Amino acid sequence: MTVGRTLSIALLGLSGAVVEIEADIANGLPAFVLIGLPDTALAEARDRVRAAAANSGCPLTGRKLTINLSPAALPKHGSGFDLAIAMASLAAAGDVSRDSVASVIHLGELGLDGRLRPVAGVLPAVLAASRAGLTRIMVPAGNADEASLVPGMTVIPVVSLRDAAIWHGGEYDPIPVEAIELPMQEDQEDDGLDLADIVGNEEAIEAMLVAASGGHHMFLLGPPGAGKTMLAARLPGILPDLDGAAALEATSLRSLSGRPVGAALVRRPPLEAPHHTATAAAMVGGGSSYIRPGAAARASHGILFLDEAPEFASSVLDVLRQPLESGLISIHRANAVAHFPGRFQLVMAANPCPCGQYGAADSECTCTPIVRRRYLARVSGPLRDRIDIQLWLRRITTAQLRLANDDQRLTSAGARARVVSARAAAAERLRLTPWSLNGQVPGAWLRSPKRALGRATTASLDRALERGGLTMRGYDRVLRLAWTVADIDGAAHPTAEHIGKALYLRRGMTP
Numbered sequence: 001m002t003v004g005r006t007l008s009i010a011l012l013g014l015s016g017a018v019v020e021i022e023a024d025i026a027n028g029l030p031a032f033v034l035i036g037l038p039d040t041a042l043a044e045a046r047d048r049v050r051a052a053a054a055n056s057g058c059p060l061t062g063r064k065l066t067i068n069l070s071p072a073a074l075p076k077h078g079s080g081f082d083l084a085i086a087m088a089s090l091a092a093a094g095d096v097s098r099d100s101v102a103s104v105i106h107l108g109e110l111g112l113d114g115r116l117r118p119v120a121g122v123l124p125a126v127l128a129a130s131r132a133g134l135t136r137i138m139v140p141a142g143n144a145d146e147a148s149l150v151p152g153m154t155v156i157p158v159v160s161l162r163d164a165a166i167w168h169g170g171e172y173d174p175i176p177v178e179a180i181e182l183p184m185q186e187d188q189e190d191d192g193l194d195l196a197d198i199v200g201n202e203e204a205i206e207a208m209l210v211a212a213s214g215g216h217h218m219f220l221l222g223p224p225g226a227g228k229t230m231l232a233a234r235l236p237g238i239l240p241d242l243d244g245a246a247a248l249e250a251t252s253l254r255s256l257s258g259r260p261v262g263a264a265l266v267r268r269p270p271l272e273a274p275h276h277t278a279t280a281a282a283m284v285g286g287g288s289s290y291i292r293p294g295a296a297a298r299a300s301h302g303i304l305f306l307d308e309a310p311e312f313a314s315s316v317l318d319v320l321r322q323p324l325e326s327g328l329i330s331i332h333r334a335n336a337v338a339h340f341p342g343r344f345q346l347v348m349a350a351n352p353c354p355c356g357q358y359g360a361a362d363s364e365c366t367c368t369p370i371v372r373r374r375y376l377a378r379v380s381g382p383l384r385d386r387i388d389i390q391l392w393l394r395r396i397t398t399a400q401l402r403l404a405n406d407d408q409r410l411t412s413a414g415a416r417a418r419v420v421s422a423r424a425a426a427a428e429r430l431r432l433t434p435w436s437l438n439g440q441v442p443g444a445w446l447r448s449p450k451r452a453l454g455r456a457t458t459a460s461l462d463r464a465l466e467r468g469g470l471t472m473r474g475y476d477r478v479l480r481l482a483w484t485v486a487d488i489d490g491a492a493h494p495t496a497e498h499i500g501k502a503l504y505l506r507r508g509m510t511p
Contacts (some may be wrong), residue, residue: 002026004091004098007105007134008084009125010076013291013331013338014252016128018105020070021081023088028064034085036069039077039290048079048110049086056114056162058172060086061093075336077290080119083108083138086161087168097169104156105129105137106164111180114161118142118182120258123251126150138164141179145263146255149248182260193234196409200396204231207391207505209415212238213422214484215439216477217324217346219309219384222393223360228349231393232305235347238415239269239302240423246301249341253298269302272344276311280319284329285340291331296323297340309348310378317383320346324386327440345439346387350379360395388439388477389505422487438484443476446483453479457496460503469507478502 004023009016019036032046053060067085069076084106091101107125109117122143127150129137136154139147144157158164159179166172198205204220208231211218220228242250247265254270255261274282274295281287285294296304304320306312323329323342331338353372357363367375384390427436435441445451455462461478464470470478481502482494491498 002092002094004088004093004101006084006088006091006101007129008081008107009105009128010074011078011121011125011128011256012075012336013293013340014124014249014256015339016125017071017074018129018132018134019074019076019081019084021084021088021106022068022070023085023092024066024068025061025092026064026066030062031064032060033064033066034069035067036072037075038069038081039075041079041290042069042076042081045079045082045085045110048082048112049089051112052082052110052114052161053086053089055112056160056165057175058090058095058162058165058170060089065089065092078119078121079109079117080107080121080125082110083116083140083161083164086110087164090165090170091168095170096165100168103136104168105134107137107143108140108158110161113177115177115180116140116142116158116160116164117180121256122146123149123248123255123261126153126155127248127252129153138167142182146261148263149251149261149265193237193412195234195238195412195415198227198230198234198409199401201227201231201393204391204393205410205415207389208235208238209418209422209488210481210484210505211235211345211347211389212415212419213438213488214388214426214480215345215437216388216481216484217386217439218348218389218391219379219387220347220349220391220393221352223358223363223395224351224356226393226395228393229307232303232307232347232349233271234412235345236269236271236303237412238419240416240420241267242269242301250301253293253300253340256293257298270299271303271305272296272299273305273307276306276308278312278316280313280316283316284319284323284342285331285338291333291336291338293340294329296320296342296344297329299344300341301343302345304344304346306346306348309350310375312378314378314380317378318380321383321386324383343440348379348387350376352376359392362395385471385473388481390507391505418488421490422484425487425490426484438480438487441480441483443473443479446476446479453482453494453499457494458499460496461499464503464507474506478506481505 002025008019010019087101090096091098118140126147138156141157141159147155251266272295327343329340329342352358353367358365482498485498486494
C-alpha cells in the first residue's frame with residue numbers, strides 16, 4: 001500500500017477543523033493532482049512542494065501523485081498545508097516513517113529553497129488541534145513561540161523540509177540553514193498617553209470611568225478642539241489587563257490578522273481606529289474564499305474608535321448594530337459561515353455639524369438647521385439607541401486652564417484602580433450569571449423582582465419613558481449605567497442620585 005497520511009488544520013473564522021492529508025502514488029505519467037476543495041493559494045502548493053522537495057535533497061516521486069484533503073466538502077485555503085502535503089508525499093514513497101508522520105499535525109508554508117515560512121493563524125489552529133484531542137504539532141521555527149502559548153501541546157519547530165524529514169526518520173544528512181523569522185512583535189507597553197494630560201472636562205473624565213467600569217459604549221459630540229479624540233485615545237489605558245480567556249482570544253485574532261505574536265499573550269486591551277473610508281467588509285470582516293476578521297473583531301475585549309463618525313457610510317455603521325447586541329460577528333458566504341467575537345466597546349466621536357462650530361461659544365455656526373439634522377442623521381437612530389453614554393463636550397476656556405490644579409488631576413493609574421474595584425464589585429454581584437460587566441446584562445434581568453429598584457428611586461426614569469424621552473432599550477441602558485455608577489461609588493444599590501447621573505450620561509448630548 002502506497003498511501004501516506006498526516007493531519008493539518010483548516011480555519012474558518014476562529015474555529016478550526018482537523019483535515020486529513022492523504023497521498024497516493026500510482027503508476028502512470030508523472031503528475032501532481034490536488035483534490036479536496038482547495039483555493040487558489042492552496043492549489044499552487046503543487047509547484048511549491050515539488051520545488052522545495054527537490055531543492056531540499058528529498059525529491060518527490062516521479063510517478064503519478066494524488067493528494068486528497070479530507071473532508072473533501074470543507075473549504076480549505078492558504079499555504080499552511082504545504083508541509084503536510086510534502087510529508088504525506090514522502091511517507092507514501094517510504095522516505096520517512098509513515099507512523100511518525102501520521103501521528104503529528106503539520107502546519108507551514110514552504111519556500112522554493114525548502115525552508116519553512118511562518119504562517120498566519122497558528123495560535124487558533126493549535127487551539128483547534130488541542131480541542132480535538134491532539135497533542136503534537138510541527139510548525140515553522142518562526143511560529144514556535146506562538147504555538148507554545150497553548151498548554152499541553154508538544155511543539156516541534158523545524159527550519160526546513162529536510163529537517164522535518166530527518167525528524168520523521170528520513171535518512172538524510174542535516175544541512176544547516178538560516179531560519180525565516182517573523183517580524184518583531186509590537187511593544188505592548190503603555191504608549192505614554194495619560195489621563196492627567198487632560199485639563200478640565202471633569203464630566204467627560206467621569207463618563208470615561210463609567211464607560212470603562214461597565215463596558216458601556218460612548219458617543220462624544222462637540223466642536224473641534226473639545227478633546228474628543230484625546231479622551232478616546234486614553235480610554236484603553238484605564239482598562240484593566242485581560243484575563244486568560246480574553247487574552248487568548250485577543251492574541252488569536254492578532255495571529256489570524258497576520259500580525260506578529262511573541263512568546264506572551266496580549267494582555268492590554270486592543271484599540272482599533274479604522275479610517276472613515278472603511279468598507280463594511282473592513283469593519284466586520286469578509287472575503288471570498290478566505291474570511292478575514294475586520295476592525296470590529298480585532299477590537300474584541302478592547303476599544304473600537306470611530307472618529308468623525310458621520311463621515312462613515314451609513315451602511316458601514318449599521319453593520320455594527322448586531323455585534324453591539326449579541327457580541328458575535330457572523331460572516332455568511334454561500335459555502336460557509338465564519339464567526340468572530342464582537343465584544344468590543346464602541347466609542348464614536350463627531351462634530352455637531354459640517355462646519356463643526358455649532359454650540360461653540362467662541363465661534364459662529366454657518367450651517368442651517370436642516371443641514372445639521374442631515375449631518376447627524378448619518379448615524380442612524382437605531383445605532384445611537386444602542387449607545388449607553390451620549391455626551392456633549394465643550395472647549396476648555398482660559399479660566400479653566402489657569403484654575404486647573406496639576407496635583408489633583410486623575411492619572412491613568414489611579415483611574416485604572418477605580419475601574420478594577422468597580423468591575424470586581426460587578427463581577428461579585430454577577431458571579432452566578434453568564435455576565436461579568438454591567439454593560440452585558442440584559443434589561444429583563446435588571447427589572448426582575450429580585451433586582452428591581454423601588455419606584456421612588458426610578459421616578460425620574462419612569463417619567464422619561466412615559467414622555468417618550470427614552471425607548472425601552474434606553475430605559476434598560478440607563479439602569480445599566482446606574483448600577484455602574486453605584487459600583488464606582490461603592491454603593492450596594494443605585495439611588496435616585498445615581499439614576500439622575502445615569503440619565504444625564506444617556507441624554508447629555510445637547511449643546
